[in-house]
Amino acid sequence: MSSHEGPLDPSIVAALYVEHGEELCRFLLGILRDAQLANDVLQATFVKMAQRGHETREQTRKAWLFRVAYHEAMAVRRREGVSDKVLRRVAWHTEGAAGAADEPLLRIEAVQAVREALEELPPEQRQLVRMRIYEEKTFAVIAKELKIPLGTALARMRAAMIKLKGKLGETDEKREEREQED
């Protein structure tokens, strides 16, 4: 299964943290809706990697990390009694979250790219995005305020998210190209 015997080399664990920590933290935020809990589970996940990572194969370590993080997060939810009300919260608050602050330059570039993409959106889609993500109104509330069917609100949002995702993907590709050139 693995060529390593005994605990995984700390430098390998550190490298995995650098490579996957931020993405893992976002994933955990998506499940737990709480930055502190997400950070705690992230740390616990990498402790397990340090302890049992030698049982994994290099090619599947990312998936292993995510799987362990998932199970740890679900266990925390059960243990902490995270209520449905908390799970109804939006997951994108970043206060106290680790990871994002470690790469400020990339974040600035990505935020700039998203800003440009937002400005290019049709007004009705732009409005939906602002009301849902920035103002944190539910789609039901938005549909009621704008006097549109719920399905229309959802469709506009979906279309907007596809465009925004595409723009973010372009930014990631350009960054990777620059890194390769360097």
Added chain:
Amino acid sequence: MFGRDEQNELDWLAFQYVAGELDADAAVAFELRMAQEQSVREATARAVELTQLVAAAESQFADLRCSDPETGEVAPAEKRAVAWGTRLSWMAIGGLLSLLVAVFVSSGRFGTLPTVENGANGDLAAAWYETRQELTASEDIGPLHPLSATLLDGDDEAADVGTGDESWLEIDTPSWMTAAVVGVAGQGSAGSSSSSAPDDEESGVN
């Protein structure tokens, strides 16, 4: 590997999940997929990332302009954001001015601070005076002691430490202490039973 449509569908589902828009059954089903499929886990992370970026971008826009909530039309840009630091500074200044006004009004005089009345408030001031005497006579007080900062405000005052000349102690009694005692004393003599501002000053200092 997913086709583009399948990927978009998964990303949309992940967005609804992180936005808390899925009903309970749909959320449980999504989480079961998450347990099995790495693609679902990564889609969840992407959804959080994208929404964080959008929230950050929108907050930058909101700092510069406002929009009509009913029509969604953007009004002419106007800069309305005031830094929190500036707000707090003005609040602090306003609070200090209110306190000073309260002290002077309760004293009935302007420009001079009234003497401390006898009684409990006089005991407080006396205890403070005695403590300062003990501390200035003590060799334990070091340069970092708060009293050192008020006592040793220059070489001349440093030379006065321990010489028995305590007149400067009264001058250097912290204004917050004097104001607190005077404020309470003033209100007590006027028949007032409470004073919030001086109490706030006292409770804020240790």
